[in-house]
Amino acid sequence: MSSVTLRNVVKRFHKFTAVHKTSIEIPDGAFVTLLGPSGCGKTTNLRMIAGLLDPSEGEILIGGKRVNDVPIHKRNLGIVFQNYALFPHKTVAENVAFGLKYRDVPKSEIAGRVQKALDLVQLPHVGERYPKALSGGQQQRIALARAIVIEPDVLLLDEPLSALDANLREDMRVELKRIQDQIGVTTVFVTHDQSEALAMSDSIVVMSAGRVEQMGAPEEVYNNPASEFVANFLGASNMLPAACTATGAEGATLDVAPFGSVAVPAEKAQRLSGPGPAQLVLRAEKLAVLPEAEAPPGLLTAPARVETVDYQGQTVRYFLRLGDRQLQAINMIDERPFEQGAPVRIGFRPKDASALPTETK
Amino acid sequence: MGWFVIRGYAILVYLFMFLPVAVVVLLSFNASQFGSFPMTGFSFRWFVELAQNEAILRAFRTSIVLGLLTALISTTLGVLASLALVRYRVPGANVVSTLLIAPILVPEVVLAVALLLFLNVLGINKSFALLLFGHVIFTLPFVILVVQARLVSIRRDVEEAAMSLGASPMQTFFQITLPLMLPAVLAGGLFAFTISFDDITGTLFWKPGGVETVPTQIFAMLRNSISPEINALGTVMIVMTVGLPLLGAAIARQLSKKSG
Numbered sequence: 001m002s003s004v005t006l007r008n009v010v011k012r013f014h015k016f017t018a019v020h021k022t023s024i025e026i027p028d029g030a031f032v033t034l035l036g037p038s039g040c041g042k043t044t045n046l047r048m049i050a051g052l053l054d055p056s057e058g059e060i061l062i063g064g065k066r067v068n069d070v071p072i073h074k075r076n077l078g079i080v081f082q083n084y085a086l087f088p089h090k091t092v093a094e095n096v097a098f099g100l101k102y103r104d105v106p107k108s109e110i111a112g113r114v115q116k117a118l119d120l121v122q123l124p125h126v127g128e129r130y131p132k133a134l135s136g137g138q139q140q141r142i143a144l145a146r147a148i149v150i151e152p153d154v155l156l157l158d159e160p161l162s163a164l165d166a167n168l169r170e171d172m173r174v175e176l177k178r179i180q181d182q183i184g185v186t187t188v189f190v191t192h193d194q195s196e197a198l199a200m201s202d203s204i205v206v207m208s209a210g211r212v213e214q215m216g217a218p219e220e221v222y223n224n225p226a227s228e229f230v231a232n233f234l235g236a237s238n239m240l241p242a243a244c245t246a247t248g249a250e251g252a253t254l255d256v257a258p259f260g261s262v263a264v265p266a267e268k269a270q271r272l273s274g275p276g277p278a279q280l281v282l283r284a285e286k287l288a289v290l291p292e293a294e295a296p297p298g299l300l301t302a303p304a305r306v307e308t309v310d311y312q313g314q315t316v317r318y319f320l321r322l323g324d325r326q327l328q329a330i331n332m333i334d335e336r337p338f339e340q341g342a343p344v345r346i347g348f349r350p351k352d353a354s355a356l357p358t359e360t361k
Numbered sequence: 362m363g364w365f366v367i368r369g370y371a372i373l374v375y376l377f378m379f380l381p382v383a384v385v386v387l388l389s390f391n392a393s394q395f396g397s398f399p400m401t402g403f404s405f406r407w408f409v410e411l412a413q414n415e416a417i418l419r420a421f422r423t424s425i426v427l428g429l430l431t432a433l434i435s436t437t438l439g440v441l442a443s444l445a446l447v448r449y450r451v452p453g454a455n456v457v458s459t460l461l462i463a464p465i466l467v468p469e470v471v472l473a474v475a476l477l478l479f480l481n482v483l484g485i486n487k488s489f490a491l492l493l494f495g496h497v498i499f500t501l502p503f504v505i506l507v508v509q510a511r512l513v514s515i516r517r518d519v520e521e522a523a524m525s526l527g528a529s530p531m532q533t534f535f536q537i538t539l540p541l542m543l544p545a546v547l548a549g550g551l552f553a554f555t556i557s558f559d560d561i562t563g564t565l566f567w568k569p570g571g572v573e574t575v576p577t578q579i580f581a582m583l584r585n586s587i588s589p590e591i592n593a594l595g596t597v598m599i600v601m602t603v604g605l606p607l608l609g610a611a612i613a614r615q616l617s618k619k620s621g
Contacts, residue, residue, distance in 0.1 A: 052521055072524045073533075079525040085518040089540050098536075102527030143522075150526060 002063030002153040009058035033189045035197040036207035078147030082159040084139040086131040093127035099150035117149035137168045157189040236284040244278040259300040268354035277358045286352040287329040301347035389592035407593035420578035431496040431557035436550040439504030464499040473566035487569040496557040504549035511545030544613035551609040
């Protein structure tokens with residue numbers, strides 16, 4: 001097991017820069033997710049760590065050693081690909097044993113280690129079969145077994161769940177996390193799916209257009225987004241234009257029409273440098289939709305109107321009209337949602353809001 | 362009614378194409394000295410005479426050696442060229458690819474004369490090696506087309522997975538890529554062999570004096586008289602050039618049934 005470090009890494013393809021100067025530190029044994037939309041550079045980063053691409057600039061270190069010039073087959077990595085990439089002409093057992101052949105593992109030990117790996121992914125009885133006789137989920141488990149049986153220094157997962165059905169994907173998510181916990185290997189996980197990232201990671205690196213937008217624990221990234229992009233990529237957020245009137249140790253005070261003065265806690269306003277134009281970030285889940293007449297204490301409220309109702313059973317997503325803006329709110333409901341066109345009151349607790357400087361584009 | 366006409370027409374076309382072949386095969390079993398109907402009896406006489414004809418046996422050996430060497434060289438070069446064109450970024454890959462396929466498009470006579478003239482200019486004499494060289498040139502496109510098509514369908518990430526598990530690029534090729542494209546490699550080799558085995562145009566131009574392949578031997582024999590031996594030889598040729606590809610296809614199907 002080893003830490004992974006990207007130090008000032010740049011990757012250019014001809015004139016196109018896929019990854020701008022990026023530094024990422026992945027501690028030993030951590031589960032780190034590179035999250036972002038397609039084309040954001042997350043897979044490029046993964047492939048550079050793997051040795052499938054050479055960085056144009058900068059250094060990649062695994063276990064503190066520079067590996068820029070080490071070819072992929074000498075890096076001792078386990079990679080799980082989106083489309084499994086099992087060897088179709090070899091049996092499951094031969095697939096799993098493949099990496100052991102190149103590692104001076106005595107013949108007598110191979111069968112035992114293969115079986116242990118198959119037990120770990122809970123498919124102990126499929127060794128004699130060919131990959132195409134297995135379902136997608138089973139194939140992905142075999143791919144995982146093949147990657148971990150060699151006891152890699154780092155496990156690289158390239159959207160391993162994306163090819164699976166929705167239900168299976170959630171099962172595999174839990175399973176993958178369990179196995180990673182059990183063997184404790186440093187893991188780099190690439191996905192565009194925010195719920196996978198939030199559920200599995202010790203730390204999330206949000207990327208956009210070849211740049212790191214934010215790095216941090218899932219709760220940190222979710223509750224205190226560093227940019228408008230992060231706020232909107234991880235779930236839905238409402239961005240309200242505001243004017244910051246004061247910043248201080250207790251937090252920042254923002255003037256937000258039509259709610260009035262909002263006291264944002266310090267740790268969620270640290271990106272504001274001082275008074276001036278700002279944005280209030282309000283997650284859709286934190287915006288409560290209430291009957292028109294209600295105004296509970298502790299909540300900053302304003303009247304609004306329901307425009308669209310997206311009913312999902314346990315929760316409901318409202319699109320609301322507030323003056324000239326549209327806001328989103330995702331609320332738990334226990335009976336029936338508000339009707340389309342109904343006048344309502346929307347409100348939030350100041351401590352749930354966070355503040356960002358206005359982005360100049 | 363329309364379908365009836367079309368069907369009838371199709372049958373006539375097939376008769377036109379295959380009836381002469383059937384006649385050759387039938388007459389090769391005719392006991393009579395003269396190759397004509399009605400047949401006078403069933404006999405293997407002409408096959409026996411064929412097997413005792415020193416010139417024909419020599420031509421057979423030449424054809425088989427030539428065919429095998431052509432297949433071996435074409436397949437090796439074809440696999441390497443396909444790998445380069447599909448897996449690596451080669452400058453001018455499109456031009457190279459077109460040039461490699463071009464011998465199919467150029468009439469064989471033109472190709473044959475061109476190569477001959479070219480070697481004349483260089484002052485190189487006709488030889489078996491030259492003949493082999495010529496055969497490789499015009500069987501190579503078939504190998505490349507077949508192997509390339511297969512290679513494109515082999516996912517790159519399977520090879521990447523092998524390398525990530527510790528296999529060097531060379532080990533990856535022999536452990537993963539080659540087994541996966543083996544059906545295409547065998548098919549390409551078989552193509553090369555059969556094309557070389559029954560080629561006459563290029564061979565007539567390129568063969569050195571005294572060397573005969575089966576087709577040129579038949580051609581030479583026909584100039585004197587139409588002997589029933591030729592019918593027998595024709596039958597043997599048909600069995601080889603039709604039977605081998607069928608056999609190869611069956612093997613390829615068997616192989617790919619395993620790996621999918």
